[in-house]
Structure formats: C-alpha cells, structure tokens
Amino acid sequence: xxxxxxxxxxxxxxxxxxxxxxxxxxxxxxLQEAERRSAKQFQMKxxxxxxxxxxxxxxxxxxxxxxxxxxxxxxxxxSLTAKGRRHAESKRKQWxxxxxxxxxxxxxxxx
Amino acid sequence: MDExxxxxxxxxxxxxxxxxxxxxxxxxxxxxxxxxFADASSSSGAGPSAIERFGNPAAVSSxxxxxxxATGGIVRALxxxxxxxxxxxxxxxxxxxxxxxxxxHGSAVRIGGGFxxxxxxxGLIIVVLVLAWELDIEALCTRLEREPIRLVLTVxxxxxxxxxxxxxxxxxxxxxxxxxxxxxDVAIWTSTVAILVKTDxxxxxxxxxxxx
Numbered sequence: 317x318x319x320x321x322x323x324x325x326x327x328x329x330x331x332x333x334x335x336x337x338x339x340x341x342x343x344x345x346x347l348q349e350a351e352r353r354s355a356k357q358f359q360m361k362x363x364x365x366x367x368x369x370x371x372x373x374x375x376x377x378x379x380x381x382x383x384x385x386x387x388x389x390x391x392x393x394x395s396l397t398a399k400g401r402r403h404a405e406s407k408r409k410q411w412x413x414x415x416x417x418x419x420x421x422x423x424x425x426x427x
Numbered sequence: 428m429d430e431x432x433x434x435x436x437x438x439x440x441x442x443x444x445x446x447x448x449x450x451x452x453x454x455x456x457x458x459x460x461x462x463x464f465a466d467a468s469s470s471s472g473a474g475p476s477a478i479e480r481f482g483n484p485a486a487v488s489s490x491x492x493x494x495x496x497a498t499g500g501i502v503r504a505l506x507x508x509x510x511x512x513x514x515x516x517x518x519x520x521x522x523x524x525x526x527x528x529x530x531x532h533g534s535a536v537r538i539g540g541g542f543x544x545x546x547x548x549x550g551l552i553i554v555v556l557v558l559a560w561e562l563d564i565e566a567l568c569t570r571l572e573r574e575p576i577r578l579v580l581t582v583x584x585x586x587x588x589x590x591x592x593x594x595x596x597x598x599x600x601x602x603x604x605x606x607x608x609x610x611x612d613v614a615i616w617t618s619t620v621a622i623l624v625k626t627d628x629x630x631x632x633x634x635x636x637x638x639x
Binding site for chain 2 (some may be wrong): 343366370375376389392
C-alpha cells in the first residue's frame with residue numbers, strides 16, 4: 317500500500333527507535349523486520365531509512381559499529397544510546413497516546 | 428539480471444550528491460550503501476529489483492546532505508552553548524533567591540557571603556552534567572524529579588557531604604542550612620538535565636523542519 321508522505325514523516329524515526337529497543341540491527345535488517353511484522357503492509361522506499369539513521373546517530377540517539385557476520389560480509393549495526401533509550405520511551409508513549417486518540421476520533425466519525 | 432554496474436553507479440551518484448564533509452564520511456556512506464545493496468540483491472527474488480525498492484536517489488542524497496549539514500560541529504556547539512547559557516541563568520536565579528538576606532529592620536536586602544561559592548559550585552554542576560550528557564553517562568543524566576525517593580536521598584547525601592567538608596575545615600554548618608543549600612543544588616541539577624533534554628529536542632526538530 318502506498319502511504320501519503322505526511323503520514324510517513326516522523327513514522328520512520330519511531331520505527332527505528334522501536335526496533336532498536338529490542339536489539340542492535342543493520343539497516344536492511346530493520347527494513348525486513350518492519351515488513352515481516354506488518355505482514356508486508358508497511359513497505360517504505362528503502363533509501364529513506366539511511367538519512368533517518370544518520371540524523372539520529374548525529375543527534376546522539378544511536379551509535380553504530382561495523383561487524384562482520386558469519387558470511388564474512390561487514391554490516392553497520394546501529395544500537396540505542398542511553399539518550400536514545402529515553403527518547404524511544406518518550407516517542408512510544410506519544411505514539412500510543414496519539415494513535416489511541418485518532419482511533420477514538422475516526423471510530424466516532426465513522427458512526 | 429546483473430545489477431552490479433547500475434548499483435555501483437547509483438551508489439557513486441548518491442555519495443557524490445550527498446556532499447559529505449570528509450573522505451571518511453563518504454567512505455562510510457559508500458560502504459553502508461554497498462552493504463545494503465549486497466543484502467537487497469541477494470533477497471530480490473522475482474519482485475521489484477533492489478534499485479527499484481531503494482527509491483529516488485536524488486531524494487536520498489538531498490536528505491543526507493541536509494542531515495549532515497544540519498547536525499555538524501557548529502550546530503552542536505550552538506546547542507551546547509544554548510543549554511549552558513539557559514542552565515546558568517536558572518542556576519544563578521536559584522542561588523540568588525537562596526542567598527538573599529532580608530533583614531527584619533529597614534536596612535537593604537543583601538546577598539549572603541556564601542553566594543560566590545554556591546555560584547561556582549553550581550557552575551561545576553552544569554559543566555559536569557553537560558559533559559555527562561554529551562558522553563552519554565546515563566547515571567548522571569536521570570530525571571531525578573521523577574524518582575522522589577532518589578531525589579530526597581540525593582539531597583540528604585549532598586547535605587551530609589557539605590557538613591563533612593565544613594567539619595574538615597574546622598567550621599560548622601547547621602543541618603538545616605546544609606539541607607537547604609543541597610536542595611538548591613539538586614534543583615539546579617534537575618533543571619539542567621531538563622534543559623539539556625529540551626534543547627536537544629528543539630534543535631533536532633528545528634533542523635528536521637529546515638531539512639525539508
């Protein structure tokens with residue numbers, strides 16, 4: 317499904333923080349995990365992930381290290397910093413609150 | 428279908444147009460994109476190609492350019508300077524309030540003798556917290572106001588430390604005075620952390636809007 321950009325803006329950040337709250341991941345792994353968990357409902361243009369990752373890393377929410385996997389391929393793994401964990405918690409609460417409010421409003425307006 | 432040549436061209440285009448400031452950053456981005464396409468190409472299957480799924484390279488390089496421009500060293504210095512300035516104003520206000528002496532008779536209000544040492548100590552608190560924030564030392568950057576027991580314990584421990592330091596210098600400091608001074612210092616500590624959080628968010632939000 318194609319989503320309007322206005323809905324996706326800000327969503328990518330929350331997505332990244334949420335996934336990395338569980339464990340360190342590399343970029344492509346985050347994309348695959350988001351697709352898998354949403355049963356392919358959420359498929360973003362893959363390139364949009366990297367500016368978001370770089371912004372969050374430079375803002376101090378993420379840190380990155382290169383690691384070699386079993387296949388010998390090197391990948392850049394991102395993880396949350398302490399500041400990032402606090403930010404993730406704050407964003408999650410805001411998201412929960414906003415989505416509950418929107419569901420209530422949209423549910424009411426649909427009758 | 429062999430995508431290697433188009434992928435290499437795409438990566439070169441993105442790295443070039445992102446106009447990152449250093450060779451190290453450009454190499455890092457190149458490696459990351461190469462790693463992405465290595466994974467994406469091996470899992471393409473019969474669906475859209477890795478290049479199609481990646482999206483518009485001009486948009487990606489434009490966003491990368493904006494991110495790296497907006498979060499560089501000068502912006503970081505500005506953010507830290509803002510946080511320090513606001514924290515210092517708050518700290519001085521709190522210390523001034525705590526050290527004002529209002530006499531019972533008609534003479535003028537004056538600032539107590541301990542103000543200078545309190546102000547210097549407050550400055551030290553701010554410097555330590557800003558360093559801890561930038562170095563991501565979580566233990567010092569917790570929001571004490573959200574943990575009442577820890578907040579009270581911190582006030583009491585600091586008060587006892589103050590009385591001990593005075594005792595080592597053969598002077599006495601009344602527990603009530605030490606507790607009040609310590610409470611002001613802890614208020615400066617909590618306000619500085621709150622200011623650091625807010626300043627971070629404001630700068631990230633401001634430059635995210637500017638990058639669009």
